[in-house]
Amino acid sequence: MATLKPIDLSGLNDERLASSVRAQIAEACEKNGFFQVINHGVPVELTDKLREVGRKFFDLPTDEKLVYAGKPVIGAEGYGSRMVLTDAEPKFWREFVELHTLPLSQRHYNYWPQQPAEFRETVEKYTAALLDLAHRLLAVISENLGLRPTYLQEALGETQQNIVFQCYPPCPEPGKTLGLPAHSDIGGITILMQEGDGLQVAARNDTWELVPNYPNAFVVNLADQIEMITNGRYKSANHRAIVNSDRTRRSYVTFYHPAKDQKIFPAPELVDAKVGPLYRELFYIEYLQALAAGRFGDKRLVQSFANNPQIS
Numbered sequence: 400m401a402t403l404k405p406i407d408l409s410g411l412n413d414e415r416l417a418s419s420v421r422a423q424i425a426e427a428c429e430k431n432g433f434f435q436v437i438n439h440g441v442p443v444e445l446t447d448k449l450r451e452v453g454r455k456f457f458d459l460p461t462d463e464k465l466v467y468a469g470k471p472v473i474g475a476e477g478y479g480s481r482m483v484l485t486d487a488e489p490k491f492w493r494e495f496v497e498l499h500t501l502p503l504s505q506r507h508y509n510y511w512p513q514q515p516a517e518f519r520e521t522v523e524k525y526t527a528a529l530l531d532l533a534h535r536l537l538a539v540i541s542e543n544l545g546l547r548p549t550y551l552q553e554a555l556g557e558t559q560q561n562i563v564f565q566c567y568p569p570c571p572e573p574g575k576t577l578g579l580p581a582h583s584d585i586g587g588i589t590i591l592m593q594e595g596d597g598l599q600v601a602a603r604n605d606t607w608e609l610v611p612n613y614p615n616a617f618v619v620n621l622a623d624q625i626e627m628i629t630n631g632r633y634k635s636a637n638h639r640a641i642v643n644s645d646r647t648r649r650s651y652v653t654f655y656h657p658a659k660d661q662k663i664f665p666a667p668e669l670v671d672a673k674v675g676p677l678y679r680e681l682f683y684i685e686y687l688q689a690l691a692a693g694r695f696g697d698k699r700l701v702q703s704f705a706n707n708p709q710i711s
């Protein structure tokens with residue numbers, strides 16, 4: 400998948416290169432909603448530090464990690480682990496820490512590790528930098544669609560930003576499970592930093608393609624609400640994480656979700672007057688409820704909000 404070659408964002412600040420960089424982002428969004436970026440403006444000291452505090456936390460003894468244990472429900476904050484090597488579905492082989500970072504009122508510090516000591520400060524700095532990056536990307540993506548630069552940011556409303564530290568330990572039988580089962584991300588845009596290979600994206604021909612790990616790169620993927628707001632111009636892609644038998648893989652995933660009461664609807668500029676909107680209007684909370692109910696069978700969840708049954 401050629402578009403997973405990293406796109407050099409520094410070109411956006413250079414008049415001679417900016418239009419080519421924008422075109423590369425547009426092509427990646429059209430093709431698979433997945434791309435990688437380098438020279439993204441997030442300082443390397445900060446990305447290094449985030450990985451360091453993540454690794455130090457996961458290396459703590461289990462009882463010290465369990466101090467931050469979350470409730471066993473979708474999207475719960477805190478520490479958790481789920482290792483499945485039986486035939487049961489869904490398959491997981493991971494430890495994780497999930498934290499709400501925005502809005503500020505949603506920071507529940509009782510779930511934020513106090514060890515290592517720099518954990519909290521590092522997450523605050525890192526997620527602030529990633530919010531800025533998300534806004535810059537959303538502006539380029541909006542303009543690529545002929546929308547005003549702030550369109551997608553406004554359409555997603557007040558940001559609910561979460562960070563998930565994922566840790567996939569070595570697995571004795573990697574072929575029998577998955578780090579994270581196939582899914583598309585549900586919110587607006589996801590920015591992931593990985594250490595080691597293991598992330599795969601579904602290609603159009605139904606095969607899994609590895610998203611190669613490049614130093615200092617972020618993997619960016621468009622999520623379901625962007626698919627609906629762009630009226631299906633940009634689809635959210637299915638992806639998953641696989642595991643291996645010899646080393647721990649970690650990833651650091653920053654999600655940018657709409658607020659629960661945000662109304663999501665296709666941008667009128669992208670709706671064909673004759674055909675009408677391809678997706679129906681909804682409040683984001685309805686999407687979360689449909690996800691929790693889990694009744695979408697083999698379809699992608701976003702299809703249950705399509706006006707047009709042809710959407711695939």
Ligand code: OGA
Nearest residue numbers: 565597598639640650652
């Ligand atoms: C996710 C995700 C992949 C990975 O957290 O939604 O897709 O490689 N993670 O950890």
Ligand code: NI
Nearest residue numbers: 582583584638
């Ligand atoms: Ni994901």
